[in-house]
Amino acid sequence: MTRTDPSTTSLPAFAGRHVGPRADDVEAMLRVVGQPSLEALLDTAVPAGIRASSTVDVAPAASEAAVLAELRELAGRNEVVTSMIGLGYYGTITPTVIQRGVLENPAWYTAYTPYQPEISQGRLEALLNFQTMVAELTALETAGSSLLDEATAAAEAMTLMHRATRAKPDAVLVVDVHAFPQTVAVVSTRARPLGIDVVVADLDGVDSSDALRQVAGGRDVFGVLVQYPGADGLLRDFRALTAAAHEAGALLAAAADLLALTLVVPPGEWGADIAVGTTQRFGVPMGFGGPHAGYLAVRSGLERQLPGRLVGVSVDSAGHPAYRLALQTREQHIRREKATSNICTAQVLLAVMASMYAVYHGPEGLRAIAEHVHGKALVLAAALRAGGVDVLDGVFFDTVTARVPGRAVDIVAAARDRGVNLRLVDDDTVSLSVDETTTDEHTKAALDAFAMSPAGWIAVAPMEEEAFRRTSAYLTHPVFHEHRSETQLLRYLRRLADKDFALDRGMIPLGSCTMKLNATTEMLAITWPEFANLHPFAPAEQTEGIRALVDELAGWLCEITGYDAVSLQPNAGSQGEFSGLLAIRAFHEANGQADRRVCLIPASAHGTNAASAVMAGMTVVVVRTAPDGTVDLDDLRAKVEQHREDLAAVMVTYPSTHGVYEDTITELCALVHDAGGQVYVDGANLNALIGLAKPGRFGADVSHLNLHKTFCIPHGGGGPGVGPVAVRTHLAAYLPNHPLDPGAGPATGVGPVAAAPYGSAGILPISWAYVRLMGGEGLSYATQVAVLNANYVAARLREHYPVLYAGTAGLVAHECILDLRSITKETGVTVDDVAKRLVDYGFHAPTMSFPVAGTLMVEPTESEDKGELDRFCDAMIAIREEIAAVAAGEVAVGDSMLRHAPHTAAALAGGWDHPYDRATAVFPAGVQADAKYWPPVGRVDGAYGDRHLVCSCPPPEAFED
Ligand SMILES: *Cc1c(COP(=O)(O)O)cnc(C)c1O
Numbered sequence: 001m002t003r004t005d006p007s008t009t010s011l012p013a014f015a016g017r018h019v020g021p022r023a024d025d026v027e028a029m030l031r032v033v034g035q036p037s038l039e040a041l042l043d044t045a046v047p048a049g050i051r052a053s054s055t056v057d058v059a060p061a062a063s064e065a066a067v068l069a070e071l072r073e074l075a076g077r078n079e080v081v082t083s084m085i086g087l088g089y090y091g092t093i094t095p096t097v098i099q100r101g102v103l104e105n106p107a108w109y110t111a112y113t114p115y116q117p118e119i120s121q122g123r124l125e126a127l128l129n130f131q132t133m134v135a136e137l138t139a140l141e142t143a144g145s146s147l148l149d150e151a152t153a154a155a156e157a158m159t160l161m162h163r164a165t166r167a168k169p170d171a172v173l174v175v176d177v178h179a180f181p182q183t184v185a186v187v188s189t190r191a192r193p194l195g196i197d198v199v200v201a202d203l204d205g206v207d208s209s210d211a212l213r214q215v216a217g218g219r220d221v222f223g224v225l226v227q228y229p230g231a232d233g234l235l236r237d238f239r240a241l242t243a244a245a246h247e248a249g250a251l252l253a254a255a256a257d258l259l260a261l262t263l264v265v266p267p268g269e270w271g272a273d274i275a276v277g278t279t280q281r282f283g284v285p286m287g288f289g290g291p292h293a294g295y296l297a298v299r300s301g302l303e304r305q306l307p308g309r310l311v312g313v314s315v316d317s318a319g320h321p322a323y324r325l326a327l328q329t330r331e332q333h334i335r336r337e338k339a340t341s342n343i344c345t346a347q348v349l350l351a352v353m354a355s356m357y358a359v360y361h362g363p364e365g366l367r368a369i370a371e372h373v374h375g376k377a378l379v380l381a382a383a384l385r386a387g388g389v390d391v392l393d394g395v396f397f398d399t400v401t402a403r404v405p406g407r408a409v410d411i412v413a414a415a416r417d418r419g420v421n422l423r424l425v426d427d428d429t430v431s432l433s434v435d436e437t438t439t440d441e442h443t444k445a446a447l448d449a450f451a452m453s454p455a456g457w458i459a460v461a462p463m464e465e466e467a468f469r470r471t472s473a474y475l476t477h478p479v480f481h482e483h484r485s486e487t488q489l490l491r492y493l494r495r496l497a498d499k500d501f502a503l504d505r506g507m508i509p510l511g512s513c514t515m516k517l518n519a520t521t522e523m524l525a526i527t528w529p530e531f532a533n534l535h536p537f538a539p540a541e542q543t544e545g546i547r548a549l550v551d552e553l554a555g556w557l558c559e560i561t562g563y564d565a566v567s568l569q570p571n572a573g574s575q576g577e578f579s580g581l582l583a584i585r586a587f588h589e590a591n592g593q594a595d596r597r598v599c600l601i602p603a604s605a606h607g608t609n610a611a612s613a614v615m616a617g618m619t620v621v622v623v624r625t626a627p628d629g630t631v632d633l634d635d636l637r638a639k640v641e642q643h644r645e646d647l648a649a650v651m652v653t654y655p656s657t658h659g660v661y662e663d664t665i666t667e668l669c670a671l672v673h674d675a676g677g678q679v680y681v682d683g684a685n686l687n688a689l690i691g692l693a694k695p696g697r698f699g700a701d702v703s704h705l706n707l708h709k710t711f712c713i714p715h716g717g718g719g720p721g722v723g724p725v726a727v728r729t730h731l732a733a734y735l736p737n738h739p740l741d742p743g744a745g746p747a748t749g750v751g752p753v754a755a756a757p758y759g760s761a762g763i764l765p766i767s768w769a770y771v772r773l774m775g776g777e778g779l780s781y782a783t784q785v786a787v788l789n790a791n792y793v794a795a796r797l798r799e800h801y802p803v804l805y806a807g808t809a810g811l812v813a814h815e816c817i818l819d820l821r822s823i824t825k826e827t828g829v830t831v832d833d834v835a836k837r838l839v840d841y842g843f844h845a846p847t848m849s850f851p852v853a854g855t856l857m858v859e860p861t862e863s864e865d866k867g868e869l870d871r872f873c874d875a876m877i878a879i880r881e882e883i884a885a886v887a888a889g890e891v892a893v894g895d896s897m898l899r900h901a902p903h904t905a906a907a908l909a910g911g912w913d914h915p916y917d918r919a920t921a922v923f924p925a926g927v928q929a930d931a932k933y934w935p936p937v938g939r940v941d942g943a944y945g946d947r948h949l950v951c952s953c954p955p956p957e958a959f960e961d
Pocket of ligand 1: 343344345512513572573574575606608609653657682684685706721723
């Protein structure tokens, strides 16, 4: 049966909005591909052995209006209560111009990771602002462009300190007893598989290396992690501790609150080597735990050790400053099992929001907010003390801890009745955290729960304690001073967004990344207060709606994948991989086979796979790729045999990263199972499987999915993401859990892998809405058209560029690899040249040199219509003709349009010494002058930027001609 237009079949109406090609387009494209029907195409492309017997049995599709009504109903089951819980999550006011201009603006949220710097200058500038903001507030030299959350940033700091100190095998990490409990738990989850011992200790009075060694049980210490201010609210002077750590050859990392740092002496000034934390309270709603941008900053000398992405300043072909991602060679996609971190997708959109919050408020504005917060906390402490309550003694910023022997539960309940959530520390202790949104009514209600009333009001209060008072300046760069009126900020946001190429301009044909439609209806609910303003540790009875949504989505993901249990906690694909491998590890340990530690990974795998395996304490053994691109089964057989005793798992991507449905997958699963190993299927390519095959049924034991690829969460310019891990029953006991939420995972779980129980829960309504709008049939139809679109591109381009791999009948799966290697050899034209020339044609480049160097990988997705696919194919064919001119000797490659691409408006207006004319350079075939995308900079010099590393905002003079 041929599926045709949704309007003429049983397909849901929304499927016709989500899927690009119309019915007659589908027919025409099938003819080009040489297949009689969609069914025939899939029957030929997908091995019969893996086709799922049943369809996808999720709730029948509903209309956009109906889905919004259902979301309203779910939202209504959440109760938004003023939060004074603290612990790294605070109420914050998102300036509405930022909410609408960034968070709700497709020009920002539909952008891809800025690997192509020429079309990403806007978000790179925003990220550089973020780095500058973090570096200056922490008083450390270099900050990265975001991590996943505070707890995982602390775990990254641990491994950084371990590497940088070349720690001895028995050296330990000492963690401050006042660190946030979720941070201690995540750090412990990450330490365990690496064989690192974590000692939680009271560090008060530790002022020598001997004393430090003593709290570490007499062992060497490689790192110390402190919380500043502590979970109890107190600011501690860590100068002596830091000196002691350094004396012991250890490094010290401080988990620090950026808002507090506007008032108090920052970690860099008291000697910390590293600072980590969250930027949530800089205008990013709590969202029941995420997403928010975590940060990590280091002192000079450690910048080349930073995990994750780092924006740097370089120059373009005209010598003008231009931004780019720096030191890419550190990253997992290059270093694989030698990588220092598996982080790939980070939190770009949220980092942009936080940086804009600083741009909007400037240093005085931030300081005023901090003084408001501090003032209210002083009011609380004074009133409690006046009422005879024992308040923890010491200097605090925003959090007051009260000792109320035997009364804590009652007081928290009384506060809840008055509309305020307090933190129940234990039966005798309550703490109260103040934030930007706290009003006098809130403080009054909180005090009323203690049967007390405020003794007086303080509007704002500077840090009164001189030893902690910050005197150094911060955010001095003009960018934090120039955009204070809403008009100015509005225009700044617009100016930056205009520099970038996102899905709202055209196709982003990235292999392995599934840049599909992020529908408006899917996006709407994330900013509703009932989802946005929930604290992740709020009482369960206040969060019924979001919990129901989480459960329902998890159930649908099980149905779609054929697995039995899902955890939505991992906040990126990389974290899902780590979680899945931890489950495998725990399973072997439970079976008395703790020695099973070898992870077989094909040479073609995504870099995160190998990096995650190492983080899970496994040894990576690489399996060769056969000449046809499939996993070399003979090599696999040999390696399985060789590791019969210590095989933990094989980690494969399906369909393969080469974009082919390998028909050997069931055999591969059986081989590994027979040898006692587990099968991990990287589910990032699930867009080629939904409704066709279920990994949980064709032999795999565990997969992670990427909701920011297959399930419509926008890429955000490089994050947020959600990377659920899905397992079969025998691994379900080893999924992540959370110390502060028993409902978030099995009691026997491996510990948390993210700070919040449900990770980036705030964006789950997007994927929930996608499944709800599409229904099982719509989801299956999307897969079919995704495969058709990829085969259509392959069919149209094959005679111009060799398609590297194909399966049965020359068909590919949902993406195809265009092989430029022979072209490069003959003409000198590189994949870079083609990628940059595509910018002149108004396209984002495909994925470059992954999984095979010298190739381009194209994944059109089902959302691109035939017109856009044709525009892309026509551009690629026209570029092939430009290459032919080089081959024919008509123009030297060094003088060609290809090599000088992309062409800027400035280059056009300046002196012109090229052998080709201006019009052909900027308005090549198919490009309309009135719809032209102008890249703001010429080709960016990567090597220069790495040699002259600059990772904060350059002075304005740098941009003068
Ligand atoms: C994107 C991707 C990943 C990593 O996911 P992140 O969310 O970026 O961490 C892993 N494997 C494959 C095949 C991918 O395409």
